[in-house]
Amino acid sequence: MSPTPTTHSQAYTYCAFCPKGCRHACPVSEASQVESLSTWGKMTAAHLVEQEQRPLDAETAEAVHACTGCLRCSSFCKHDNQAGPALFAARTQTIAAGLQPKGAASSLATFKEAQNPFGVELAALVQGWRAQSAVKYPLFPGCSTLVKRPGLIEDLLVVASAFGAPMGVARAAQGCCGYPLYAAGAHDAFREHARSMAQTLDQVPELVVLDPGCAYTLMKLYPSFGVTVKTRVRTVVEVLAENLPHAPARPPLPDTVGYHDACHLGRGLGQYDAPRALVKRAVAHLVEAPSNRREAGCSGGGGLLPRTMPEVSVEVARRQAVEAASGTDVAVVTACPTSKRMFERAGRRSFDVIGLLRRWLEAP
Numbered sequence: 001m002s003p004t005p006t007t008h009s010q011a012y013t014y015c016a017f018c019p020k021g022c023r024h025a026c027p028v029s030e031a032s033q034v035e036s037l038s039t040w041g042k043m044t045a046a047h048l049v050e051q052e053q054r055p056l057d058a059e060t061a062e063a064v065h066a067c068t069g070c071l072r073c074s075s076f077c078k079h080d081n082q083a084g085p086a087l088f089a090a091r092t093q094t095i096a097a098g099l100q101p102k103g104a105a106s107s108l109a110t111f112k113e114a115q116n117p118f119g120v121e122l123a124a125l126v127q128g129w130r131a132q133s134a135v136k137y138p139l140f141p142g143c144s145t146l147v148k149r150p151g152l153i154e155d156l157l158v159v160a161s162a163f164g165a166p167m168g169v170a171r172a173a174q175g176c177c178g179y180p181l182y183a184a185g186a187h188d189a190f191r192e193h194a195r196s197m198a199q200t201l202d203q204v205p206e207l208v209v210l211d212p213g214c215a216y217t218l219m220k221l222y223p224s225f226g227v228t229v230k231t232r233v234r235t236v237v238e239v240l241a242e243n244l245p246h247a248p249a250r251p252p253l254p255d256t257v258g259y260h261d262a263c264h265l266g267r268g269l270g271q272y273d274a275p276r277a278l279v280k281r282a283v284a285h286l287v288e289a290p291s292n293r294r295e296a297g298c299s300g301g302g303g304l305l306p307r308t309m310p311e312v313s314v315e316v317a318r319r320q321a322v323e324a325a326s327g328t329d330v331a332v333v334t335a336c337p338t339s340k341r342m343f344e345r346a347g348r349r350s351f352d353v354i355g356l357l358r359r360w361l362e363a364p
C-alpha cells in the first residue's frame with residue numbers, strides 16, 4: 001500500500017527534488033552550520049518519513065523542529081513553496097510518537113494546562129489594564145507582553161493617546177491566540193482553540209493587536225484552518241501610522257537605528273511601510289539592512305526554537321542584529337516584542353518602535 005498524501009506532500013516533494021535553491025536563506029542552518037538543517041535537509045527528512053523510506057526517529061523529529069516558521073525560504077523559492085507551515089505540520093506526528101523535543105513537549109503541556117504558554121492567569125493581568133471608559137481602539141497586547149513586558153503596554157497607551165488614537169486593553173486579551181499550539185504541531189487542538197477564540201471575538205467589532213505573531217495568527221492562520229474571525233483586526237503599527245498626521249510636531253531624535261522587519265509583520269502580513277514611517281518620525285537616521293523587507297532575516301524567536309534549540313536561536317538573533325544594525329553603537333529597532341527580547345539575549349541594544357516613539361514624545 002502506498003503512503004497517503006497529506007496537505008503538505010507536494011511541498012515536501014518539491015524541496016526533496018530541489019537543487020537547494022534557497023540554501024542561503026534559512027537562519028537555522030546558517031546559525032547552526034548544519035547542512036541537514038537547511039530547508040532542503042529538513043523537508044527531505046519529512047518527505048522520506050511520509051514516503052515511509054525513513055523512520056520517524058529522534059533525529060528526524062529534531063530536524064522538523066529546527067524551523068522558526070520565518071517564511072524566508074519562500075521569498076527565494078521559484079515555486080513559492082511554503083516549507084515553514086509544512087515543517088510545523090510534520091511536528092504533529094512527533095507528538096503521537098512521543099518524539100517531541102523536550103522544550104516543545106513542555107511548552108505544549110503548559111499550554112494545555114493553562115491555555116497560554118506561561119502557565120499564568122491572564123484575566124488578572126488584563127484586569128489591571130482595562131480602560132475605565134469606552135476607547136476608540138480595543139487593544140490585544142498578546143500574552144507575551146502582558147506577562148513579560150507590561151511596561152510596553154504603558155508606553156503604547158501614552159503614545160496612542162498622543163497620536164489621538166486612544167487605546168485600552170480589551171477583555172478578549174485574556175485569551176491567548178494559540179500560536180504555541182500551532183508551532184508545536186498540535187493542530188487539532190489549535191483549530192479548536194481558534195474556534196473558541198473566534199466565538200469570544202464575535203462580540204468585538206474591532207481589535208488592535210500589538211504582537212505581530214498574534215496578529216498573523218488571527219488574520220492568516222485562523223482562516224487557513226477554516227476559522228473565520230468577523231472582527232476587524234489591525235496591527236498597532238498600522239493604526240499608529242494612520243494617525244501620524246495627528247501626532248505632535250516635534251523634531252526627530254538625533255539617533256541612528258537599524259530596522260528589523262519582524263517575520264510575521266513583514267512576510268506574514270506585508271507590513272513594511274507603516275513601521276518605517278513611525279521610526280522615521282522618531283529618529284533622524286534609519287539604516288536599511290542589506291537584506292530587508294521580503295528578504296529580511298529572522299530574529300530566531302518563532303516556531304518554539306528558543307525552547308528546542310536555545311543556543312542556535314540566540315545565534316540567529318546575533319547574526320540578524322549584525323545584519324540589521326552593523327555598528328555596535330547602532331540600536332536595532334523592531335515592532336516585535338519577541339524579536340526585541342531575542343536581540344537582548346544576543347547582547348545587542350534594542351528598542352521596540354513603541355518605546356522609541358515614547359522616548360521621542362518625551363524628549364526635552
Ligand code: SF4
Pocket residue numbers: 014015016018019020021022023039040043073074076077078079080081082083
Ligand atoms: S523552499 Fe523552494 S527553493 Fe527552497 S528547497 Fe524547497 S523547493 Fe527548493
Ligand code: SF4
Pocket residue numbers: 025026027028038039042066067068069070071072073074083084087
Ligand atoms: S521557514 Fe525559515 S526557518 Fe523554516 S525552513 Fe524556511 S527559512 Fe528555515
